[in-house]
Amino acid sequence: MRFLPLLLVLALWTGTGTGAEAQSARALFSSQASPSSHQPHAIGRHARGCLAGGIRLPESGPGWQAMRLGRNRHWAHPKTLAFVERLSRQAIAAGWRGLYIGDISQPRGGPAPGHASHQTGLDVDIWMLPPSRLDLSRGERERLSSISVRSADGRSVNGNWTVAHHRILEAAARDPEVERIFVTGPVKLRMCADAGPRDRGWLAKIRPWWGHDTHFHVRMTCPAGQPGCVAPDPLPPGDGCAEAVWWVTEALEPPDPDAPPPPPRPELRLADLPPQCRTVLETP
Numbered sequence: 366m367r368f369l370p371l372l373l374v375l376a377l378w379t380g381t382g383t384g385a386e387a388q389s390a391r392a393l394f395s396s397q398a399s400p401s402s403h404q405p406h407a408i409g410r411h412a413r414g415c416l417a418g419g420i421r422l423p424e425s426g427p428g429w430q431a432m433r434l435g436r437n438r439h440w441a442h443p444k445t446l447a448f449v450e451r452l453s454r455q456a457i458a459a460g461w462r463g464l465y466i467g468d469i470s471q472p473r474g475g476p477a478p479g480h481a482s483h484q485t486g487l488d489v490d491i492w493m494l495p496p497s498r499l500d501l502s503r504g505e506r507e508r509l510s511s512i513s514v515r516s517a518d519g520r521s522v523n524g525n526w527t528v529a530h531h532r533i534l535e536a537a538a539r540d541p542e543v544e545r546i547f548v549t550g551p552v553k554l555r556m557c558a559d560a561g562p563r564d565r566g567w568l569a570k571i572r573p574w575w576g577h578d579t580h581f582h583v584r585m586t587c588p589a590g591q592p593g594c595v596a597p598d599p600l601p602p603g604d605g606c607a608e609a610v611w612w613v614t615e616a617l618e619p620p621d622p623d624a625p626p627p628p629p630r631p632e633l634r635l636a637d638l639p640p641q642c643r644t645v646l647e648t649p
């Protein structure tokens with residue numbers, strides 16, 4: 366099976382006159398069913414990169430289950446897998462049975478439908494739904510859905526939010542290998558309100574963003590000794606709590622009907638990714 370993706374890629378490349386570099390990076394990376402035979406290496410940026418030598422998260426572990434196995438998006442850098450194991454232990458300590466793990470990366474990373482980032486094996490989505498069991502079948506993992514922790518009007522958390530959510534997210538933010546975590550705005554504000562007056566530095570890593578009410582998204586720092594991995598811009602100073610109010614006020618106002626629609630985001634071509642990503646695609 367290792368040869369199939371390479372043949373597919375070669376067929377794609379020889380089938381057009383434009384050359385691989387001009388092709389849709391998403392199409393090229395989404396067609397890969399297995400990782401490249403390299404040492405694990407995160408290449409480029411979280412939203413413009415790829416993953417060499419991806420390792421798959423075991424479908425079930427002592428404290429987690431990988432969800433939606435049919436998507437084949439549980440490929441990761443080993444440091445992300447070690448984090449899942451660490452955080453699942455902390456989830457159990459907080460009173461949960463463990464964690465339900467959503468998307469990480471495709472076998473060779475790169476752009477995937479539905480995600481701007483998740484390209485380097487260093488981003489992992491974790492469900493807000495507390496696991497009821499850790500012996501779900503493959504079919505159950507496809508059918509079960511997470512829950513939202515955001516109120517219908519988008520201004521606060523709802524009754525699904527618990528102290529355990531806070532403890533798990535705080536543990537993730539305090540993890541030195543975690544770069545930042547994306548959550549819905551109301552979660553950020555609630556955590557700001559519930560955190561004590563002292564020792565609030567970890568709150569800086571809890572970042573409000575669109576969506577992220579049914580899962581939180583953890584981004585790992587670049588692995589040590591992998592210069593090809595490009596770190597995101599540093600977090601702004603402060604705990605970010607005052608700035609987060611925007612997400613439950615102005616962000617919820619209806620858009621100006623006279624404003625021009627935002628320009629569509631151009632699709633990434635292979636040439637937009639670091640050149641090593643072509644090697645990742647070409648190596649069986």
Ligand SMILES: [Zn+2]
Nearest residue numbers: 488489490582
């Ligand atoms: Zn995500």
